[in-house]
Amino acid sequence: MKEIKIFSPATVANVSCGFDVLGFCLDTVGDEMVIKKTVEKGVKITKIEGYDLPLETKKNVAGVAALALYNHANPDCGFDIEIYKKIKPGSGIGSSSASASGAVFALNELLGKPYNKTQLSNFAMKGEAVASGSEHADNIAPGIFGGFTLVKSNQPLKILELPTPSNLYATIIHPQIEVKTAEARSILPKNVPMQDAITQWSNVGSFVHALHTNDYSLLGESLQDVIVEPYRSKLIPYFSEVQKAALAKSALGSGISGSGPSVFSLSEGIETAKKVEKAIQEVYAKTGIEFYTFTSKINAEGIKIL
Numbered sequence: 047m048k049e050i051k052i053f054s055p056a057t058v059a060n061v062s063c064g065f066d067v068l069g070f071c072l073d074t075v076g077d078e079m080v081i082k083k084t085v086e087k088g089v090k091i092t093k094i095e096g097y098d099l100p101l102e103t104k105k106n107v108a109g110v111a112a113l114a115l116y117n118h119a120n121p122d123c124g125f126d127i128e129i130y131k132k133i134k135p136g137s138g139i140g141s142s143s144a145s146a147s148g149a150v151f152a153l154n155e156l157l158g159k160p161y162n163k164t165q166l167s168n169f170a171m172k173g174e175a176v177a178s179g180s181e182h183a184d185n186i187a188p189g190i191f192g193g194f195t196l197v198k199s200n201q202p203l204k205i206l207e208l209p210t211p212s213n214l215y216a217t218i219i220h221p222q223i224e225v226k227t228a229e230a231r232s233i234l235p236k237n238v239p240m241q242d243a244i245t246q247w248s249n250v251g252s253f254v255h256a257l258h259t260n261d262y263s264l265l266g267e268s269l270q271d272v273i274v275e276p277y278r279s280k281l282i283p284y285f286s287e288v289q290k291a292a293l294a295k296s297a298l299g300s301g302i303s304g305s306g307p308s309v310f311s312l313s314e315g316i317e318t319a320k321k322v323e324k325a326i327q328e329v330y331a332k333t334g335i336e337f338y339t340f341t342s343k344i345n346a347e348g349i350k351i352l
């Protein structure tokens with residue numbers, strides 16, 4: 047294989063209770079990338095469409111991730127990368143991680159799959175760090191593995207694949223404002239009260255149990271974030287109105303997607319998810335802030351070859 051075209055999906059990190067560890071993969075929105083093997087050695091970004099991002103390999107998240115794999119593999123060829131960016135940078139649905147994960151996935155395919163998914167995630171994290179200022183895999187893991195994932199540890203990187211209830215749908219609203227991940231991380235407290243920690247780890251445990259037992263009601267009850275959301279919700283205009291509107295239409299739960307400004311809701315069944323989407327649109331239509339919404343099934347497969 048000399049060339050590959052892939053779809054690298056958007057992802058939701060944190061999932062309310064699992065800051066920096068939980069994530070899931072979306073299906074309807076994602077970047078496309080075309081990667082070609084070249085005789086000339088090295089990694090080049092030859093084209094970026096959609097958003098204004100650096101072409102210089104070492105300044106581009108896809109380039110940095112690709113280089114991490116490339117330098118490790120030391121192959122007798124090079125790669126040209128074209129990025130058709132559909133996920134807006136700073137949207138909170140894993141824009142940088144889609145670029146980083148897509149690049150390493152594609153290089154691995156073109157090299158005959160020498161690396162497993164955990165190794166690919168490790169390379170992709172190098173790219174993610176360029177964008178967010180820290181190496182975390184909670185967007186990368188669901189993109190590369192698909193479905194729901196839990197990052198058990200960063201060093202060494204250990205990723206757990208969690209089950210995906212088949213009738214679960216996500217609704218996303220992306221207010222057209224930018225929240226930089228590095229800034230959204232800088233406003234978080236360094237210590238948390240013991241009672242909040244207890245609440246949070248009880249929710250993470252019950253959330254994972256709910257996925258394993260297909261218990262939609264427990265899943266909803268577990269979608270609570272008492273540690274990060276109180277700080278970050280201030281960066282998202284009308285956050286609590288969106289959350290209330292989603293819950294009023296029977297969403298299982300609703301929270302900040304990654305570091306925001308996107309907000310996700312999870313629903314049982316597409317009909318409920320669509321009603322939630324409409325209710326959220328009605329909230330935001332009154333605000334004067336531009337926004338974009340979509341509903342997606344959970345993508346159990348992750349990155350796809352087109």
Ligand code: HSE
Nearest residue numbers: 059066184227304305
């Ligand atoms: N877990 C990360 C955060 C996801 O919330 O800061 C965004 O990169």
